[in-house]
Amino acid sequence: xxxxxxxxxxxxxxxxxxxxxxxxxxxxxxxxxxxxxxxxxxxxxxxxxxxxxxxxxxxxxxxxxxxxxxxxxxxxxxxxxxxxxxxxxxxxxxxxxxxxxxxxxxxxxxxxxxxxxxxxxxxxxxxxxxxxxxxxxxxxxxxxxxxxxxxxxxxxxxxxxxxxxxxxxxxxxxxxxxxxxxxxxxxxxxxxxxxxxxxxxxxxxxxxxxxxxxxxxxxxxxxxxxxx
Numbered sequence: 201x202x203x204x205x206x207x208x209x210x211x212x213x214x215x216x217x218x219x220x221x222x223x224x225x226x227x228x229x230x231x232x233x234x235x236x237x238x239x240x241x242x243x244x245x246x247x248x249x250x251x252x253x254x255x256x257x258x259x260x261x262x263x264x265x266x267x268x269x270x271x272x273x274x275x276x277x278x279x280x281x282x283x284x285x286x287x288x289x290x291x292x293x294x295x296x297x298x299x300x301x302x303x304x305x306x307x308x309x310x311x312x313x314x315x316x317x318x319x320x321x322x323x324x325x326x327x328x329x330x331x332x333x334x335x336x337x338x339x340x341x342x343x344x345x346x347x348x349x350x351x352x353x354x355x356x357x358x359x360x361x362x363x364x365x366x367x368x369x370x371x372x373x374x375x376x377x378x379x380x381x382x383x384x385x386x387x388x389x390x391x392x393x394x395x396x397x398x399x400x401x402x403x404x405x406x407x408x409x410x411x412x413x414x415x416x417x418x419x420x421x422x423x424x425x426x427x428x
Contacts (some may be wrong), residue, residue: 246263247263247265248264249263249270250264250270252289253270253289253291257290257291258291259274259292260273260283260285260292261273262290265417267331267419268419269417270417270418271415271417272416272417273406273414274303274413274414274416275412275413276303276305276412277305277410277412277413278412279304280304281304282304283304284301284311285299285300285302285303286298286299286300287300287397288300288391288392288393296316297311297318297392298318299316299318300318300320300391300392301320301389303414305412306364306369306371307358307364308363308370309344309359309361310322310343310344310361310363311392312344312392313342313343313344313359313361314343314344314346314359315359316344319343319390319394320343320389320390320391320392321341321343321389321390322342322361322362322388322389323339323342323362323387323388324340324363324368324385325337325385325386325387326383326384326385327385328385328386329386330386330398330417333398334421334422335422335423335425336388336390336396336398336421336422336424337388337424338424338425341388341390342361343361345359345361346359347359348366362387370382370383370385370401371401380404380411381404382402382403382404384400385400385401386399387399389418395420395423396421396422396423396424397419398418398419398421399417400416400418401415401416402415402416403415
């Protein structure tokens with residue numbers, strides 16, 4: 201083989217190598233499938249839930265947030281059936297001693313006082329930032345009590361508690377749209393296992409506007425500072 205032939209072969213090899221590299225770079229940077237997936241805005245992977253809390257349990261769906269709290273959506277669409285939730289396990293509960301909060305449409309019950317024997321109590325902290333609350337308050341807790349009457353009462357014949365108590369309900373009612381919106385209240389729940397949780401209600405409707413999709417955020421708290 202002559203020097204000219206060898207030179208031509210070397211140039212051809214370089215050209216072929218360059219074409220191959222160009223193909224690889226194009227596939228890496230301009231993959232039409234990769235672009236369409238990014239444009240579609242696919243959701244990021246869900247964060248793991250803490251301490252064995254399930255993603256689903258009966259009428260409840262749980263998801264973790266980046267702020268170490270949990271978002272729970274309760275299927276409380278029934279006006280006659282109550283779905284019961286145990287904050288200590290993050291699960292639906294049927295045992296009389298196990299559940300903490302029960303939901304039916306806009307109504308919320310406590311497993312303490314008139315509605316149950318487990319000693320659950322709640323304190324309502326009006327205008328308290330959910331994120332900034334790190335310790336449970338020393339006082340202000342209440343179990344369920346007899347239905348209020350008179351000017352400050354209500355017409356539902358339900359036991360009163362910090363979520364539902366006449367003028368002190370968890371929601372505001374719009375007389376024009378007949379819709380409920382959550383008040384900026386952070387609740388602290390003393391659970392059936394004597395643990396403390398902060399909780400705020402976020403919404404009452406699902407994406408299609410169906411009422412009874414009770415959505416709330418919650419997280420465990422340190423107990424009251426007994427040294428105070």
